Amino acid sequence: MNAKPILGTTLYSFTNEWLQRLYTLEELVDKVAELDLGPAVEAVGFQSFREYPDVSDEFAYQFRSLLDRNGLIPSCLGGNCDVGRHRDRLMTEDETVDYVQRQLLSAQKMGFPVLRIQTFVGPKVFERLAPLAERARVQVAGELHSPLHAHHPEVLELRECFDRLESEFVGFVPDFSCSISFPPQVYWERLRQLEAPEGLVEEAKQVWLADLPVPDKFAALAEAAARYVVDEAVKAQLNMSLTMFGRMPVEQLAELLPYTKHIHGKFYQVDAAGLEPSLPYPEFMALLRRQGYQGTISAEWEGHAFTEETIGFEQVRAWKAMCRRLLEG
Amino acid sequence: MSAVKIIEDDSLRVTPSGFEIKVRYRWYRTLPLSCMEYLELAVDGEPVDRECIRFAINGKSYELHEMADLVEEYWFILDAATLQVELPGRIRPGQPHRLDLSLGMRAPYIRTGPGRFLTIINRYSTTQVAA
Numbered sequence: 060m061n062a063k064p065i066l067g068t069t070l071y072s073f074t075n076e077w078l079q080r081l082y083t084l085e086e087l088v089d090k091v092a093e094l095d096l097g098p099a100v101e102a103v104g105f106q107s108f109r110e111y112p113d114v115s116d117e118f119a120y121q122f123r124s125l126l127d128r129n130g131l132i133p134s135c136l137g138g139n140c141d142v143g144r145h146r147d148r149l150m151t152e153d154e155t156v157d158y159v160q161r162q163l164l165s166a167q168k169m170g171f172p173v174l175r176i177q178t179f180v181g182p183k184v185f186e187r188l189a190p191l192a193e194r195a196r197v198q199v200a201g202e203l204h205s206p207l208h209a210h211h212p213e214v215l216e217l218r219e220c221f222d223r224l225e226s227e228f229v230g231f232v233p234d235f236s237c238s239i240s241f242p243p244q245v246y247w248e249r250l251r252q253l254e255a256p257e258g259l260v261e262e263a264k265q266v267w268l269a270d271l272p273v274p275d276k277f278a279a280l281a282e283a284a285a286r287y288v289v290d291e292a293v294k295a296q297l298n299m300s301l302t303m304f305g306r307m308p309v310e311q312l313a314e315l316l317p318y319t320k321h322i323h324g325k326f327y328q329v330d331a332a333g334l335e336p337s338l339p340y341p342e343f344m345a346l347l348r349r350q351g352y353q354g355t356i357s358a359e360w361e362g363h364a365f366t367e368e369t370i371g372f373e374q375v376r377a378w379k380a381m382c383r384r385l386l387e388g
Numbered sequence: 389m390s391a392v393k394i395i396e397d398d399s400l401r402v403t404p405s406g407f408e409i410k411v412r413y414r415w416y417r418t419l420p421l422s423c424m425e426y427l428e429l430a431v432d433g434e435p436v437d438r439e440c441i442r443f444a445i446n447g448k449s450y451e452l453h454e455m456a457d458l459v460e461e462y463w464f465i466l467d468a469a470t471l472q473v474e475l476p477g478r479i480r481p482g483q484p485h486r487l488d489l490s491l492g493m494r495a496p497y498i499r500t501g502p503g504r505f506l507t508i509i510n511r512y513s514t515t516q517v518a519a
Contacts, residue, residue: 074416078392080466105417109464143496143505144420146456177497367391
């Protein structure tokens, strides 16, 4: 089987460079091409585009031209269902559908074939979005991020909905963070920087490894934090070990592929040996080859959650070399 | 390398009605002004009354109590907003002043419970000499 996934990157990998205003959007995209990190380019609407959620025709044209002249292709636009944008109430279902529709139109104008949204909006909203997505010729896909997994009730409900709708315009964007081998070194280092005692760090590692339901793990972390008397920043960071790093068996990804519109190749640190020790990349790539996945995968470097170092480009370059090697095997 | 500063360097300016500073928030994406949960500023250790502060962005300016309704006014993630403080004579040009800012932004799609969302906490302290 020769079919291979199409590799690329999300501009979100360069969050540190972007926030520090080291590159304009044009310079960022040029650099992606120059370093051969494409061809597929993803962006978070609310990060990269000033006019988002309603981009103008003029801006959309400029963006498409920017990708074209660099030989890059748009893969996925990261959208958001900001149901809590009103201080005193949640958005209604009608408002949520309208809010996503605006983003679908922006995706269409900019040439993105997929709009990523959140899964929590549920089957009713996806059902209403399906015909809008079809009309816009943009697929709308819920991101499957840790702590979700293929058998989570919220996910099963959506799978059932997608089966019923029989529409290729709704689906998922699985994120590799669902299947972590072990939370990365940079995460534990950040916990120590916040002055978490070593004993607590060790206990948090054991909680992560334990074979317990996620709610019980949150409780176990809270109990441990209370014993060590630590501040709110440490508690928030401890909880991130459960929200950022999931334990879905890699094989479950195969069940999701029929619904998959794009993949987030989450990673934190590709080391000098060209490996990412916190994620089972050899298994991911073997599975995608075996299943004949021909869609796009973005390098999604999220080390910027733990450091402000501007190492996004070198990390994405190392990620791409790793994936290429694994896909050839 | 220059990390994101919540109060921009050398941004303290004396104005006819008081002073102003330029502020940012550190997250990965743009939010509407309605997501501002709180903004607390202290000068030389003394809290500034909310009513003395106007928040200027996108060529417009607002009182802090107006922010909650601004669901369609966006604070682009790369932009600095200007806090215009009406306290005539509080800041003297050429003198160092300590500034403490605490800014909470609601992450409107990250739920932490029924009807509750994660708050992104930005705290920053700096001493600047007013221009």
